[in-house]
Amino acid sequence: MEQKIIDYDFNEETLGFEEPEKAPDKPLGTGEKLSLAVLGFGILMFALQSMGMPPGGTWAGFLLVFLPVFFGTAFYFHLNFKGTVPGIKHDNIYFRGLTNKGVLGWLVGIVFTGFYIALYWFPEYLAGGIKIVNPLSLALSGSPANNWFFYGFLYTLAVFIFGVRMFMKYRHNRYQKIRTASVMFFQLGFAFLIPNLLMLFNQPEFYLSYFWPLKPEYLFPGTLSYFVNHPGGLGMFLIFWGAVMTFIATPLLTYYFGKRWYCSWVCGCGGLAETMGDPFRHLSDKSKKAWRTERWLVHSVLVFIVVTTVLLWVNSATSGAVFGEASMSLKKWYGFYIGAIFSGVIGVGFYPIMGSRVWCRFGCPMAAVLGIFQRYLSRFRITTNGDQCMSCGNCSTYCEMGIDVRAYAQKGENIVRASCVGCGVCAAVCPRGVLKLENGGTFKDRFSGSDKPLGALIDSLKHV
Amino acid sequence: MRVAIIGNGVTGVAAALSIRRLQPDWEIVMISGESSFHYSRPALMYVFMGHMSYKDTKPYEDSLWRKNRIDLVRGWVTEIDAAGKKLIMHEKDPVSFDKLLVATGSKSNKFGWPGQDLGGVQGLYSLMDLRLLYENVKGARSAVIVGGGLIGIELAEMLHSRNIHVTFLVREESYWTNVLPIEESQMINRVILEQGIDLRLLTELKEIVGDDSGRVRGVVTNEEEFIECQVVGLTAGVSPNVALAKASGIKTGRGILVDWSFRTDTPDVFAAGDCAEIITEGEGRNLIQQVWYTGKNQGKVAGEVIAGRHSVYDPGIWYNSAKFFDLEYQTYGTVRNVPVEGEDNFYWEHPDHGRSIRIVTKDGVVCGINVMGLRYSHRVCESWVAEKRSLDYVLDHLGDANFDPEFYEKCEAEIIKEIRKQAA
Ligand SMILES: Cc1cc2nc3c(=O)[nH]c(=O)nc-3n(C[C@H](O)[C@H](O)[C@H](O)COP(=O)(O)OP(=O)(O)OC[C@H]3O[C@@H](n4cnc5c(N)ncnc54)[C@H](O)[C@@H]3O)c2cc1C
Numbered sequence: 005m006e007q008k009i010i011d012y013d014f015n016e017e018t019l020g021f022e023e024p025e026k027a028p029d030k031p032l033g034t035g036e037k038l039s040l041a042v043l044g045f046g047i048l049m050f051a052l053q054s055m056g057m058p059p060g061g062t063w064a065g066f067l068l069v070f071l072p073v074f075f076g077t078a079f080y081f082h083l084n085f086k087g088t089v090p091g092i093k094h095d096n097i098y099f100r101g102l103t104n105k106g107v108l109g110w111l112v113g114i115v116f117t118g119f120y121i122a123l124y125w126f127p128e129y130l131a132g133g134i135k136i137v138n139p140l141s142l143a144l145s146g147s148p149a150n151n152w153f154f155y156g157f158l159y160t161l162a163v164f165i166f167g168v169r170m171f172m173k174y175r176h177n178r179y180q181k182i183r184t185a186s187v188m189f190f191q192l193g194f195a196f197l198i199p200n201l202l203m204l205f206n207q208p209e210f211y212l213s214y215f216w217p218l219k220p221e222y223l224f225p226g227t228l229s230y231f232v233n234h235p236g237g238l239g240m241f242l243i244f245w246g247a248v249m250t251f252i253a254t255p256l257l258t259y260y261f262g263k264r265w266y267c268s269w270v271c272g273c274g275g276l277a278e279t280m281g282d283p284f285r286h287l288s289d290k291s292k293k294a295w296r297t298e299r300w301l302v303h304s305v306l307v308f309i310v311v312t313t314v315l316l317w318v319n320s321a322t323s324g325a326v327f328g329e330a331s332m333s334l335k336k337w338y339g340f341y342i343g344a345i346f347s348g349v350i351g352v353g354f355y356p357i358m359g360s361r362v363w364c365r366f367g368c369p370m371a372a373v374l375g376i377f378q379r380y381l382s383r384f385r386i387t388t389n390g391d392q393c394m395s396c397g398n399c400s401t402y403c404e405m406g407i408d409v410r411a412y413a414q415k416g417e418n419i420v421r422a423s424c425v426g427c428g429v430c431a432a433v434c435p436r437g438v439l440k441l442e443n444g445g446t447f448k449d450r451f452s453g454s455d456k457p458l459g460a461l462i463d464s465l466k467h468v
Numbered sequence: 469m470r471v472a473i474i475g476n477g478v479t480g481v482a483a484a485l486s487i488r489r490l491q492p493d494w495e496i497v498m499i500s501g502e503s504s505f506h507y508s509r510p511a512l513m514y515v516f517m518g519h520m521s522y523k524d525t526k527p528y529e530d531s532l533w534r535k536n537r538i539d540l541v542r543g544w545v546t547e548i549d550a551a552g553k554k555l556i557m558h559e560k561d562p563v564s565f566d567k568l569l570v571a572t573g574s575k576s577n578k579f580g581w582p583g584q585d586l587g588g589v590q591g592l593y594s595l596m597d598l599r600l601l602y603e604n605v606k607g608a609r610s611a612v613i614v615g616g617g618l619i620g621i622e623l624a625e626m627l628h629s630r631n632i633h634v635t636f637l638v639r640e641e642s643y644w645t646n647v648l649p650i651e652e653s654q655m656i657n658r659v660i661l662e663q664g665i666d667l668r669l670l671t672e673l674k675e676i677v678g679d680d681s682g683r684v685r686g687v688v689t690n691e692e693e694f695i696e697c698q699v700v701g702l703t704a705g706v707s708p709n710v711a712l713a714k715a716s717g718i719k720t721g722r723g724i725l726v727d728w729s730f731r732t733d734t735p736d737v738f739a740a741g742d743c744a745e746i747i748t749e750g751e752g753r754n755l756i757q758q759v760w761y762t763g764k765n766q767g768k769v770a771g772e773v774i775a776g777r778h779s780v781y782d783p784g785i786w787y788n789s790a791k792f793f794d795l796e797y798q799t800y801g802t803v804r805n806v807p808v809e810g811e812d813n814f815y816w817e818h819p820d821h822g823r824s825i826r827i828v829t830k831d832g833v834v835c836g837i838n839v840m841g842l843r844y845s846h847r848v849c850e851s852w853v854a855e856k857r858s859l860d861y862v863l864d865h866l867g868d869a870n871f872d873p874e875f876y877e878k879c880e881a882e883i884i885k886e887i888r889k890q891a892a
């Protein structure tokens with residue numbers, strides 16, 4: 005053996021491969037600097053106005069903050085990507101603190117988490133910011149802004165700002181562009197404008213893009229009776245809409261398109277994950293252990309919400325004689341632990357630590373329902389291009405749902421997994437063109453390999 | 469029964485897994501000096517560029533090996549004692565075996581260039597090379613890459629991602645024209661230049677020049693031009709890594725000589741993957757295949773033979789794929805850089821130069837397809853070649869082969885029109 009190689013022995017597992025040295029970066033262009041300055045101005049305005057400086061609380065104040073924030077960031081992303089050749093741009097992802105759980109990543113995680121804690125339990129700390137969006141709230145919903153309006157506004161803004169980033173990053177990929185436009189549309193229209201306008205016209209605040217079991221209250225007896233009794237008849241329509249979406253549209257659309265029709269095209273949680281969450285998508289845990297945890301958790305949440313709903317109905321049918329106390333406390337418990345802590349604090353707050361789809365993967369009962377359909381009764385699958393896979397691992401690394409895509413691709417098998425949200429990024433990053441998302445002709449030909457659903461189910465039970 | 473496998477690359481691993489499937493009770497020991505666990509060699513570049521961490525390049529969870537009772541030994545084999553049925557190890561106890569598979573892969577070519585052993589000069593094949601590159605890029609501002617193949621362009625991309633200015637010396641008139649037809653090759657030239665890489669065609673390395681401390685200072689080309697650089701990448705191809713086998717008395721040529729069931733001339737010793745040279749009787753040269761999928765397929769067959777099956781390797785219809793910066797390439801069947809007698813080429817290129825397709829027919833039958841910037845289905849293209857389809861048939865069914873993501877602009881109508889015009 006060559007002596008040189010023997011001398012060069014090292015332990016790649018413990019040593020790892022940190023960042024190699026880099027020649028100096030090109031300095032930021034004038035346009036980029038200017039964009040950042042504009043953004044900085046917006047943030048400064050926000051800080052000053054939330055401390056009570058004029059013109060906080062007026063339209064002028066609102067525009068002085070959010071125009072610079074939006075255009076500054078959007079132009080920065082635009083210019084940043086414009087200087088590159090269209091294609092997958094993942095250089096340095098594992099070297100940057102923000103995207104590799106470094107100090108900056110943790111810092112952002114703490115700030116996000118802190119924001120959610122304030123939002124749920126100490127909204128008074130957000131008073132300054134809430135005041136700034138007040139004019140918009142008055143115009144849209146006719147009532148003064150509260151913490152939820154503030155949150156909804158920031159959420160939509162984030163989807164739009166980072167939506168611009170997605171457009172630029174994936175300007176070579178029409179699937180990604182159309183999908184991003186879709187989540188932006190549904191966030192703005194269905195999850196922000198319509199609910200607020202409904203309130204303006206004295207109608208119940210209703211999110212047309214959320215259904216039971218993600219919004220469990222839409223099938224709770226209390227909500228239904230409130231809607232039924234609501235003057236104007238729109239309440240009836242909303243009940244009808246909710247029921248149709250849950251019981252008819254969900255199975256039907258999932259049969260034809262897979263769960264992606266919802267999770268990565270419509271849903272607001274998905275919308276944020278696919279835009280602001282994109283820089284963190286690779287942080288999802290790919291281990292088999294995480295997969296096992298995921299299946300247990302997400303299905304437990306589903307069972308929980310089904311039981312709660314049933315109990316509430318029994319309770320309401322028996323006028324509280326049966327399960328009265330229990331069903332109410334279950335409902336509260338769900339709202340606090342699942343609604344607030346899981347979907348908010350952990351779901352978004354932990355983006356820079358656990359990846360962008362923690363809630364969607366481990367907690368969302370809607371994802372669980374869609375997943376069951378997708379796994380057993382859908383035409384959707386990701387097909388593998390023959391034996392072209394060279395096991396590089398890009399697909400698994402960038403799967404936000406933590407699916408080990410490579411494990412299937414390197415065996416030449418289709419990927420038919422309950423959790424796949426159909427974001428299409430695995431197919432986009434594959435350097436060998438191996439993966440393709442498809443709605444095949446039937447659902448019978450989906451299982452190309454060892455991964456037959458029944459066998460897999462029995463297998464997974466064995467692991468318990 | 470105890471099987472030893474030298475090398476934990478894709479070949480060794482495919483063999484180990486296929487032996488385990490057929491022989492649940494045999495002992496299997498897999499030895500490699502390079503890494504404790506199997507990793508994907510083609511992913512080396514992504515680690516360096518920060519797309520993935522090292523652990524992401526491992527195709528299987530570490531627990532797989534224990535579950536399948538495949539013992540892993542981290543160490544270098546220094547000698548194969550075929551008669552004594554044992555492997556002599558560097559600083560480790562010998563490993564005994566009943567049957568042995570040699571899957572030692574390839575090594576980078578060096579052509580005896582003056583200065584090729586200077587500091588800062590290296591190839592790119594292994595984790596050690598990657599580690600060495602970490603050392604070599606320290607303080608580097610410019611690099612020269614010699615040899616215009618697949619690894620050369622990957623290395624260019626890697627260095628480019630660290631802001632190091634790359635000069636790329638290509639001996640041929642255009643990038644990789646010893647394999648690609650000129651049109652495809654020129655598409656890649658464009659891509660290389662667009663990235664700001666200084667592509668020098670028809671340029672050869674004459675000499676690598678060092679400073680007093682033995683580090684590279686620059687290179688001199690065949691045109692007597694001096695190009696200053698702190699790193700030199702030698703990527704003029706790879707050849708089978710036969711040193712160990714050869715020194716141990718196993719018969720070698722360019723690679724380790726084996727039959728179509730991967731038996732060497734030495735009893736109970738097998739060889740497969742990049743390091744093997746399959747003896748082809750009659751016409752034609754011996755077969756050496758040095759890509760990922762052939763390693764996987766050869767390893768699988770070798771494993772079956774070792775486990776006692778009568779398996780014979782069938783190379784099937786050739787295919788491959790690569791990515792040149794952002795430009796994807798796939799090839800199926802036989803596409804030569806220059807057509808031979810009886811072959812016709814039909815070629816379409818998108819006006820934006822980002823996509824192209826070439827269909828090659830031999831005596832009227834489709835024998836090969838190249839696509840650039842398009843994704844085509846392996847199964848479909850393979851079946852056309854295997855079933856000896858006519859050009860007309862292929863054009864009539866071209867849409868079936870498209871494997872691009874949903875909503876992508878479909879070019880098939882344009883392609884068919886253009887190629888029918890050429891065929892008329
Ligand atoms: C940078 C790069 C990119 C590539 N990209 C692609 C691609 O995109 N597509 C493609 O199809 N192919 C690609 N290839 C080629 C592909 O990686 C090889 O064909 C494949 O790895 C060969 O597998 P193997 O198992 O035969 O050998 P190897 O993967 O080389 O494995 C051989 C192993 O044997 C070990 N070994 C050797 N000698 C000894 C000894 N004396 N003692 C102990 N252990 C020893 C080595 O440490 C090594 O781990 C690429 C290669 C490189 C270098």
Ligand code: SF4
Pocket residue numbers: 402403404405406407409419423424425426427428429430431
């Ligand atoms: S498997 Fe692919 S499409 Fe599905 S969630 Fe993962 S990355 Fe997205």
Ligand code: SF4
Pocket residue numbers: 392393394395396397398399400409410413414433434435436437438439
């Ligand atoms: S990214 Fe493509 S080539 Fe790499 S492991 Fe995944 S499917 Fe295989």
